[in-house]
Amino acid sequence: MVGYKRKEFDYRLKTTYFQGFRHDYLREHYLPTLNRFRNEGVRAAHGMQPVFTTLTYPNHISIATGMYPEEHGIVHNSFYDRLLKLTIGLDNRDDGQWSDPKVEPIWITATKQKVKSAVLFWPACHNEFYGVRPLIYSWLYTDNVSFREKIDNAIGYFRELPVQFVIEPDKQGHTYGPDSPEVHNTLLRLDFDIEYLLDKTKKELND
Numbered sequence: 001m002v003g004y005k006r007k008e009f010d011y012r013l014k015t016t017y018f019q020g021f022r023h024d025y026l027r028e029h030y031l032p033t034l035n036r037f038r039n040e041g042v043r044a045a046h047g048m049q050p051v052f053t054t055l056t057y058p059n060h061i062s063i064a065t066g067m068y069p070e071e072h073g074i075v076h077n078s079f080y081d082r083l084l085k086l087t088i089g090l091d092n093r094d095d096g097q098w099s100d101p102k103v104e105p106i107w108i109t110a111t112k113q114k115v116k117s118a119v120l121f122w123p124a125c126h127n128e129f130y131g132v133r134p135l136i137y138s139w140l141y142t143d144n145v146s147f148r149e150k151i152d153n154a155i156g157y158f159r160e161l162p163v164q165f166v167i168e169p170d171k172q173g174h175t176y177g178p179d180s181p182e183v184h185n186t187l188l189r190l191d192f193d194i195e196y197l198l199d200k201t202k203k204e205l206n207d
Contacts, residue, residue: 012156014201017063017122018190019056020170020176023047029187033195056167057090060123064105072103074124090123098129107134120153121145147193155200166190 026035051062051069053076061067063075069075078089084099086092099106105118108129118136119125125137147166169186176182 003069016166016197017153018169019167020173022173025169027188029184031191037194040065056170057123061103061105064107064122064124065103066106067103073100086201092127098124098127101130105130107137108132111135118147118154120150147190148196151193151200152195155204157198180189 024125025031025036036044050059052058057077058069058074061072062069065072073081078087080087097110097185100204105124107119107125110117111132117134120136120138121136123135127133147168150166158204169192170182172180172182172186
């Protein structure tokens with residue numbers, strides 16, 4: 001997360017999620033920007049424990065709602081809901097992800113409280129919640145947009161509440177293994193991208 005206080009009572013928050021970032025990557029790889037970010041900020045000493053099942057969709061909805069899968073109803077990346085008689089998945093749009101009014105994602109809570117939010121490539125961020133959507137959202141989940149491009153998009157929305165999802169290094173870890181050169185190179189690039197994000201954030205908010 002990147003937080004920035006521009007003036008009294010004027011707070012900005014940007015949340016970025018790296019999927020598949022193993023707990024020991026910061027120790028096993030030379031990642032100066034991410035380590036500086038960790039050391040100068042706040043971190044969970046014992047990491048984050050995922051919900052079961054350890055898949056993209058259930059965990060992202062748990063992060064967004066603060067609920068377990070048995071409460072929010074997203075139990076897999078793709079599954080058939082017998083009550084709704086629908087197949088629910090990452091590529092669905094307005095097809096039942098928010099069928100329960102008690103399952104409210106943070107960007108909807110923010111919007112209802114007049115806090116502007118921009119949600120980019122987060123699963124189900126495009127889904128309408130009982131007539132409410134975030135101010136800015138990407139239509140469908142995709143991993144075909146680079147992190148650098150997502151940064152450029154998010155910085156433009158930093159005066160709102162930007163939330164974005166990055167599938168790396170999970171994609172490389174599954175394909176090549178967590179100790180592969182491909183994962184190492186991806187981590188180095190992400191470290192450079194975080195430096196780019198921090199520099200652009202300071203420039204944007206100091207202009």
